[in-house]
Amino acid sequence: MSELAAMSLTQRYTVSFGTIVYKEVSRFMRIWLQTILPPAITMALYFVIFGHLIGPRIGQMHGFSYMQYIAPGLIMMSVITNAYANVVSSLFGAKFQRHIEEILVAPIPEILILLGFVTGGVVRGVLVGLVVTATALCFTELHVNSWGITLAVVVLTATLFSLAGLINALYAKKFDDISIVPTFILTPLTYLGGVFYSIDMLPAFWQKLSLGNPILYMVNAFRYGMLGVSDISIGVAFTVIGLFCVVLFLFSLQLLRSGVGLRT
Amino acid sequence: MKALELKGLGKTYATGRVALGGIDLSVEDGDFFALLGPNGAGKSTTIGIITSLVRKSTGTVKVYGVDIDEDFEAAKAQLGVVPQEFNFSMFESVLEIVLNQAGFYGLPRRQALVHAEECLRQVELWDNRHERSRTLSGGMKRRLMIARALVHQPRLLILDEPTAGVDIEVRRLMWDFLSELNRRGTTVILTTHYLEEAERLCRNIAIIDHGQIVENTTMKELLAKLRAETFVLDLKTPLQAAPSHPGFPLTLVDSTTLEAVVERGHPLNELFAFLGSQGIEVLSMRNKSNRLEELFMNLVTDHNRDGKAHV
Structure with missing residues (x-):
């Protein structure tokens, strides 16, 4: 106690935050065969089937081979899925096993709990993104149009979906509840978010409808960062992603502060 | 100084169930305090509120003078x-x-390693x-769980059963450990179903039932309120029927086991004199049940009957 009393609040909070992140990263690294490796295998299959077998029949898109065109979308798809899955499974698992109480009884402000879990999700999302990028490089050449935009989109998207996963986990009461959103909302939105096609190819009605899909903005912003082509204005894309991040962050913080799903 | 102070602490769940009906309780620094009560009495809810896992409906909680509503992190x-x-x-x-x-x-991490080794060695x-x-x-x-709770060297340790x-060997090891911990200055609050544990370890005690404190006193005073004790006597020769006194x-109980209820202050010599006069030889004698257990049952039963605590 005396050692803790001698430390400043900032020092203590830095250690607390670091410990949550460490615990989160250790968790998914401990089970890397379930968390890091599968996206690489899945994406390799996508590249073989869509890139090598079907791609040549489709031809070029926006001046790039089909394989090069879908690569940013596939990388982004992995980032989204893994950032979401990390936080939703980790937090719900902690609730289920009740070891979330280790954090709740400790003197940690809710905002640090939120940032700790989200950072864990972002780290996994980015790590999987790197693994999938390495996989993509085995099949095609990749160029980076703007490192700044590419990295910013990856981090913001991973943050957004980590926040979404956290909200899902807070509301979830049983394991079914953490698979409903990924299965029925996240996967359809991702597949319809321009990963495999340009919305220019769609009829006008579907083009307009697609604009309501937030994942379209992320995939296109990332594609712009890598290839320099996008169906959406990069400014609009960043505004949409940023707004979603802010809204979900404030909502998550409010849920944590009011104890939804954690305190009775 | 008070390690813990609860005033008017109440908890009503969304279902309308009242788990705590506005309890007042204080625990002095350095105390070894027992919080007893039957299942569903409100012990875990009380602990949950103190540790922030349960949100209180009414009242205040102070940990070493720090109000949890004002600075929960410090508390x-x-x-x-x-x-x-x-x-x-x-x-x-x-x-x-x-x-x-x-x-x-x-x-x-570096300091944590030192503390972790110390705590883990203490609990073997x-x-x-x-x-x-x-x-x-x-x-x-x-x-x-005990080592984990102690690693940051808390001033107040709360143990919920x-x-x-x-097993009894581990339990006794833990009793010795907790006694030593308390002796070195850590305030301990214990809830337990093993009343013998509370009697052996704690100096002060509160009994909670249906979300109300029905008794809050020293262990000595509480035990002094016992009305009677039951002794089990093992006899040398079998009996057909219990003698009447x-x-x-x-x-x-069986042909060689006799139970005797003795009022407080009644000399046991009288009992043995009577048994001797009946030609009954006693080989050994023991308490039928834990004394505190008897008292606890009296308190809770009486409280359930008419809403007041009796002993």
Whole structure:
């Protein structure tokens, strides 16, 4: 106690935050065969089937081979899925096993709990993104149009979906509840978010409808960062992603502060 | 100084169930305090509110003078909690669990390692530090929770039935450990179903039932309120029927075991003189049940009957 009393609040909070992140990263690294490796295998299959077998029949898109065109979308798809899955499974698992109480009884402000879990999700999302990028490089050449935009989109998207996963986990009461959103909302939105096609190819009605899909903005912003082509204005894309991040962050913080799903 | 002060603490769940009906309770610094009550009495709810796992409906909670509504982080920094159920990750090692807990409290890794070693050695788990927690026995898991609760050196340790489900050897080891901890200055609040445990360890006691404190006194005073004790006598020769005595109700349990209810202040010599006069030889004698258990049952039964505490 005396050692803790001698430390400043900032020092203590830095250690607390670091410990949550460490615990989160250790968790998914401990089970890397379930968390890091599968996206690489899945994406390799996508590249073989869509890139090598079907791609040549489709031809070029926006001046790039089909394989090069879908690569940013596939990388982004992995980032989204893994950032979401990390936080939703980790937090719900902690609730289920009740070891979330280790954090709740400790003197940690809710905002640090939120940032700790989200950072864990972002780290996994980015790590999987790197693994999938390495996989993509085995099949095609990749160029980076703007490192700044590419990295910013990856981090913001991973943050957004980590926040979404956290909200899902807070509301979830049983394991079914953490698979409903990924299965029925996240996967359809991702597949319809321009990963495999340009919305220019769609009829006008579907083009307009697609604009309501937030994942379209992320995939296109990332594609712009890598290839320099996008169906959406990069400014609009960043505004949409940023707004979603802010809204979900404030909502998550409010849920944590009011104890939804954690305190009775 | 008061380690813990509860005033008008109440909890009504969304279902309308009143778990705590506005209790007042205070625990002095350095005390070893027992909080007893039957299942569903409100013990765990009280602990849950103090540790922030349950949101209170009314009242105030102060930990070493710090109001949890004003500075919950400062209040929580002084607390260590050992919950009733295992609540650590089954996939982490013993050392990881303790180190992470120190980290959550803000203790840097290097210092945390020193404290973790000290705590794990105290509960005899240092040799098991690299084992996954799921491989530990029930008693080891209980001791791990105690080590985890102590790693940040709290001033107030709250234990919610810490010896539930552990064998008598481990329980006695834990009793010695907790006594020593208290002797070195840590305030301890204990809830338990083993009343013998409370009688042996605690100096002060509160009994809670249906969300109300029905008794709050020193252990000595409480035990002094006992009306009668039941003794079990093992006889040398078998009896056909229990002898009758107006001062001591006697019951024959089996042919060589007799139970005698003795009022407080009534000399036992009289009982033995009577048995001697009947030609009954007593080989040995013991208390039928824990004294505190009898008192506890009286209090809770009386409280349920007419809403007042009697002894």
